Amino acid sequence: MGLDFTIIPKYMDIILLGVAWTIGITVSAALLSFIGGILFAVIALYAPWIIRQPFRLVEGVFMGTPLLLQLFLIYFGLVQIGIDLPAFVAGIIGLGLHFAVYNSELIQTAILAVDKGQMEAARTLGLSRSQALRKVVIPQAIRDVIPPIGNNMIALLKDSALVSVIGVSELTLSAQRVIGKTYRPFEFYILAAALYYIINLGMEWVQRRIERRISVSR
Amino acid sequence: MSEPLHFVEIRHAQKSFGAVEVLKDISLNVERGQIVGIIGSSGSGKSTLLRAINDLDPLTGGEIWLDGVQVNKALPHRQYEKHINAMRQQVGMVFQHFNLFPHMTARENVTMAPKLLKGLSQSDADKLAEEQLDKVGMLERIDYYPSQLSGGQKQRVAIARALAMKPKMMLFDEATSALDPELVEEVNLVMKKLAEEHMTMIIVTHEMDFAASVCDRVLFMDKGIVVEEGPPEILFKNPSKERTREFLRKHIEGAK
16 A cells, blocks of 8 residues: 555645644743743742742652643542543643743743843832832843743744644544544645644744844843 | 031941951041032042942941931831932932933933932923033033033933932032043032032042042041041141151152
8 A cells, every 4th residue: 555645635624624624722831831930940949948848849740740641640640639620721721831831940040131330220120029129130031042942932832733632633643533534644644744843934033033022122 | 416517417327348448447527518529549448438428338337418408317117218219319420330220311411310219300301401411511412412522421311310310418429430541620620619509519530630620528437447537738748647648749740
C-alpha cells in the first residue's frame, strides 16, 4: 500500500475543526499564562513571607512534574471533589497554569533587572511602591521578556497536543480519528505536523510584530 | 523639638551604612527661594544628604523638615508610606542618569504622575505636558520616546516631569555629570531659568562655574561633614579652610 495524499481533501473539514480547537486552546491558555505569569511573579517577589514561601513550593511542583499528569489531575481528579470541568476548559487551565509558572520565572528575573533608578524616579514623584511597580517597573519587565515568552508560547502550542488525551478534539486527536477511519497514519500525521508548523510560523510572525512595535520604547 | 523657622531644616542629620558613617551630624537651613549648591569629591556624602531630603536614603539619625512638616517623622509603616508619598509630591528630583521612563513618550513621562496622583483629565494633562515641555524647550519632541532623544534633551524632559507635580522645591543630583560637554549648557540654562523664577533648589554639582553663577550659598562637604559654607564669591575666591582650598585647587586646575 503506497502513499496517497489525494485522500486528504475528503477529511479536511475534520482536520480544520481540529486546527480551530488547537488555535483556540493555545490562544486562551497563552493569555492565561501571560496574565497568570505576571500575577505569580508579583506574588513570588512581593507577597508577605507567609504566602510567598508556600507559593514558591507550589511553583516548584508545577515545574517539576509532567504536564500530562497535571492535566489528568485537573480533568479526572477534580471531579472527585465535585469540580467537573469540560475537557477543553480543563485543558486551557492546565496548559495556562503550567506555562504561567514558566512565564513567572522569566518575569521575576526581568523585574529584578529593571534599573533601580526607575523605581526611585517613580517614588520621588510620589507614587507608592505598588503604583510604581504597576506603571513603571512591570511594563518594562514585560517588554524585555517578550522574546523568551514568545518561545514559551511556541512550546505551549506544541504541548497543546497533550490535551488530546483528555478527549479534546484538537488537531492531534482529529488526525487520530481520521486515521481510525482511513488507516492512513503517514498522510494525516504529516498533515497535522505541517499544520502545527504553519500555526507556529503565524505565532512567530505575531511575535516579531510585537517586538518591532516595542523596539522604539526602550 | 522646636517648631521650624526655615523653609527646609536639616537637623543633626546622621547616616551610617553598617560601620561606615557617611553623614556626621549635619545641620542646614534653606530659605524659600534660595539656591544652595553642594560641592565635594565623590564619597563626601553630598548625594546621600540630598537623597535624605526626600527620604530616598533614609537617615539613621536627625530630622528633615520641609515647610513646617517633618519629612522623616516616626509613623507606623502604612501611615508613613502615605505621609512620605505626599511629601515627595512636593519635592522634585532630577537624577544624574535622568531615569526617564523608557516605555513612555516625553508627554507620558510628564503626565503619568499628575494623572495618577492628582486625577488630572487627559485634556488637562495634555495642557500641562505642553506647558512644562515648552518651558524646557522640548515641546517639539513631545511625542518622542527617550531613546529618540539626546542626553541633554532627556534631562530637560526629566526636569519637566518633576516640575509637572508643581513641587515646592527641586533637588538636582549631579544633573549634568553624565552629559557630553556640549550638552551641559542646555540643561544649565533650564536650571538658570528656574533660579530666575525663585524656585527653591538644592544642587549637588561638580561644576564650580555653574555653582558660582546661580547659587546663593555653596557648601563644601568632605568625609560626611560640611567643611565650609558661604556665598560663592567668598567660598570660591577666598575660602578659609585648607581642605576647601585644596579641593578647589584640584578641581579648578583639573578643569583647565
